[in-house]
Amino acid sequence: MATYEVEVLSPLFIGSGQKYPPLEYLTLAEEEKFVVADMERVFTSPRFMLNDFLDKVKKPGFYLGDEYPWAREFPRFKFDSSKKTLLDLKARKAEVLAPIADGQGFYLPGSSLKGSLRTLIYKINLPEIKETFNEKINESRKIPGTRKEKLSEAAEKALTGSPNYSLFRALKVGDSLPLGEESLGLYQVKVLSLTTNGYRWKILPGEQSTADLEQATSSFFVGFKPGVKLQGSFTIEEKYLRDNIYPLVNKAFFSNWQERAKEVQRQFLQKELKFYEEIGLEELKEFYQKLIQDSNDGIILQLGWGTGFNSKTLKEAMPADELKEVLNWAKIKYRENFPFPKTRKIVVEKGKPLYPTGWIKLRILD
Template identity: 30%
Template structure:
C-alpha cells in the first residue's frame, strides 16, 4: 500500500480547538460568512471610536456592525452553506486547517482504525480490559482517562513493541474550502425508554427546543487522498521475534478486522434507532450497511472525528452486565446497564434528523 482515498459519507468535523464566536460570522442567503476579525481590526486601527466599538464588542461577545457603520462584507474570508433548521445563534466549532484549508489528520484515521481493530479482537482480549478496569477500581490514583492503559500494554505491548508502529498513515491533502458546510448537531438522550433531546440540565421532547451544536464540516461526497505505508519489516520474523512485537498479524489483516467490527457496529446501531423509532437514522444505517456489504477487498468504512460517541472510541460497550456495573461505579455515573451509552449525536438537516456524523469510506491503493 502506498496511498489511500477517503470519501465523506456523512458530515465530518475534526476540530482545531477553536470556535467562531457569534460576532465572527454573518448569515446571508442561506450561507454563513466567516469574518476575518484580525484584518478588520488592522483597517479600523486608526479610527479610535471604531476601535473602541469593536474592542467593547469583542469583550461582550456582541458587535453591531450596522451601528459602527462597518461593511463586514469586505472582510469575509469564506462563505459556507448552512443546512440546519434553527437560526445560528451560538459558537461554531472550527475544522482543523493548513494554510486555511481543511484536511484530515492521519492520526485521526489511525486512532479510529486502532479502536475498531481492538473491538474486533474482543473475544480474545476482553479479560485484559476487565482486569484493567478492576485494577483501576482498586487504585484511586489511576486517572479515569487512563483506565485502559494497563490493558493496552498487556495486549499490544509498550509503544516500541506495538504492532501499530508499523502502520504509518499520513494526513490527507487539503480539501477545498467550499467542500465544507455548517452543520447543526443535537444530542439524543434516551430517558425512561423515550427519545429526548438534550438541553443543559433538562431534556426536551421537541428537538426545536434542544441545544444546537454548530460545526464546520466536510460535506458528503467530498474526496481526497493521503499517504499510507505498512513497514515491510512487519513480515520479517526475525525483527518481530527479536523486537518482541506483539500481535503483528493484526496489521497484515487490519482491513478485514475493521470490516468485522463495523458490520457488527452498524447492526447494533440500526436496532437501537429502530427500537426508539427514529426511522431517518435507522435508514441512514441501512444505507451504510449496503455500502459496507459491497466493499472491495481494499476498502472499508469507519467513523472518525467529533461527535462519533462513546461506542466508536471504546471497547466498553462490549462488556457484560456485571462489568458495566463496575464501570458505572468507577465513573460514578448512573448508567443504564441495558442501554449503554444512552446518548447519540445527530446531524439535523432541513428540520429533521438526517445522519450520524463522521462516517467515511477509505480505499487503499
Template identity: 25%
Template sequence: MPEYALLELEVSTLTPLHIGTGVDLLHEYDYIVAGGKTWRINHGALLEAQDVDDPKQLDFLSRTPPARLLKPTDFTPQSPFFRYIMAGAPRATGEGAVLREQIKDVYDRPYLPGSSLKGALRTALASTLWKQANRTLNLTDLGFSARFAAQRYERELLGRDPNRDLLRALQVSDSQPVGSDRLMVLNARIINQRGKLGSPIEMEAIRSDTTFHMTVKVDLALFSEWAKRAGLTLPAESALMNLPGIVNARSRSLAKREEAWFAAVPGAGAVASFYRQIASVNLPAGQMFLPLGWGTGWESKTLGASLMQDPHLRETLLRKYSMTRGRRNKGDPFPLSRRVAMRVQKTPNGALQETLFLPLGWVLVSFKVVKGPQSVWRG
C-alpha cells in the same frame, strides 16, 4: 522482503464529519449569518479598512463586535472581509452564540489528520484482538483516570512499550487539503430512545461526498528477522495485515446495533436506514467502512459492548469513571443517547423545523498498494 509497503487512500465522507480544534467561534466576533449562509470574518482585512488613527474611532472599534462594521454590500464571495463562506446557518444567532471550529490548515483548507484515522483503526484493531483473546475485564487492572483506564490491556494487546507497539508499523499521513467550499454548518442534537432532543450543538463540519487523499506506509522491516534479533518483534502481525477485514467486521456489527437502536426512535427512519445499508453491504476488496471523528458514539471509541455484558460490572464502571450524565436508573442500558445530524428548515410561517437526518462521521476508505507486496492490507 521489502522494507515497507506504500498504500494510497481515498477517504470519502458518507455523512457529515467534524474533527474539532477545541476552539469555539463566537457569533458577531468570528462569524456572521446572512442570506442563509455563514460567513467567517477576516479580522485583519476588516481592521485594515478602519481609520485606527482617530482616537474616537479606535474607542468605538474596541467596543463594537466586528460583524457590526460590515455593510450589506460587503456580503459577496469576492469580499476580502471574509475568510470563507459556509453553506447553512446555525440555529442560534444571538450575540455570543458559539460554533465549534473544524480543523483546517493555515489557508483555511480542511484536511483529515492522519492521527484521527490511525486512532480509529487502532480502536478497531484493539477491540477485535480483545475478542479473539477471549479476554475478561478485571477491575483491579484498570487505572484511576478514565482516559488511561485500559492502558494496561492496550499494552498487552498492541505492545508493552512504544518500541514494540503494533501500530508503530503503521504510518498514516495527513491528507491533502480540500477547498473551504467543502465546509458546512452542522446542527446536531443529542437524542434518547424516546425521541427527546437535547440542546442544539452547532459546528463547522465537512460535507458528505467529500474525498480526502492520503497515504499509509506499513513498515515491514519491523516484522523481519533483523527485528526479531533486535528484540523488536511486534504482536499480531497477521491482524495488522488483515486490517480492512477486521475494520469492516466491527463496522457491520456496530451498524447492526445502531440500526436496532434507532428503529425504536420516533422519526429516526432515515438514520436507521443508513445503518441498515452499512450493515448489509458487502464491500469489495480494497474498501472499508469506518466511523471517525466527533459524534460517532461511545462504542466506536472503546472496546465497546463486550465490556458491558455483565450488569454488575457495567454499573461499577459507570460509577467509577463518572460516565453518565443526567438522570439514569440503575440497570438502564448504556449509553442512553446518541448524537445525530439534524436537517433544519424554515416553515412557510418562518418557524424552524428540525428532522433527524443522518448519523455523524461515517467514511468509506478505498485503498490500493502502490509499492510493496500486494498481500498487505488484504481486504
C-alpha cells in the same frame, strides 16, 4: 507505500481547538453562506471606528453581522450551510467549533484516522483480547490515582506492547492532502436521549429534555461535507510483522484485517439500525440501511467529534456487570434498564434529524 481514500458519509469534524465567536462571523441566510470575517482587514477598514466597536462589543449578545454587516466584504472563509441552520445560529449567537487546518487548507489528521483504526484492530480481535483487557482494566482502577483517561494504558501495553515497541508502529497513516473551504459546511447538532417511551432531545446543561426538536440545545461546527473524498499515505510495515528481529507482540492481529474489519463494522451498523428502528426515527433508520448497503467495498468507520462511547471504546469486551462497575468508578452516568450509551449526537438539517456525525468509508488503494 499505499494510499488511503476516505469518503465522508456524514458531516465529519476534527477540531483545531479553536472556535469562531459571534464577533467574528456573519450568517448570510439568503445566500446560504457562513462567513468568517478577516478581522485584521475589518479593523483596518476606513469604516471601522474603534471606540464604537469597543462600546458595542461590551454589550451582551453582540453579533458582527448585526452591527457591521459590511464586514462580509472581508471574508476569511465562506462555508456552505442551509438557511435554517444559519437562522438558528444567528438566533442563538453561539460559538462555532473550528476545523483543523494549515496554511494549505483543511485536512484530516493521520493521527485521528490511526486512532480509530487502533480501536478497530482491537475490536476485530475481541475474542483474543477479552480476558487480558478485563484483567488489566480491573487492576488499573484499583490503583490509587489512576485517571479514567489512562485506565486502558496497562491493557494496551499487555496486548500490543509499550510505546517504543508497540505493534502499532507497523501502522503508518499520513495526514490527508488539504482541501479548500468549498469542501466544508456549517452544521447543527442536537443530542438525542432514550426514554422509557422512545426518545427526547436534551436541553443543556443539566438533565432537562424536550420532545420539541426546535427547543433542544444546539451545537455548531464546520466540518467536511458528505461526499467529499480525502487521500493520504498509508503503510503497514510488513517487516515489523514478518521479521523476528522486531520484538512485537500479537502480530496476528493484522492478519486479513480489512475483511474482518468490514464484518465487525457491519455487525455494529446492524445494532445502530436496530436502535433507531426501535425508537421510530425514520431518517436515521434509512441512513444506516444505506451504510450497510455500502459496506461491501470499503470499511465503514466513525471518527472525530461527536461519535461517542461506542466508537471510541472497547465496552463490548467487558461483561455488563463489570462495565457498570467501571462506569461507576469513572463517574460516568448510566441508567439501569437502558442500553449504554443512551444518547447520540445528531446532525439536524432543515428541521429534521438526518445524520450521526463522523461516518466515513475507508479504502486502501494500491
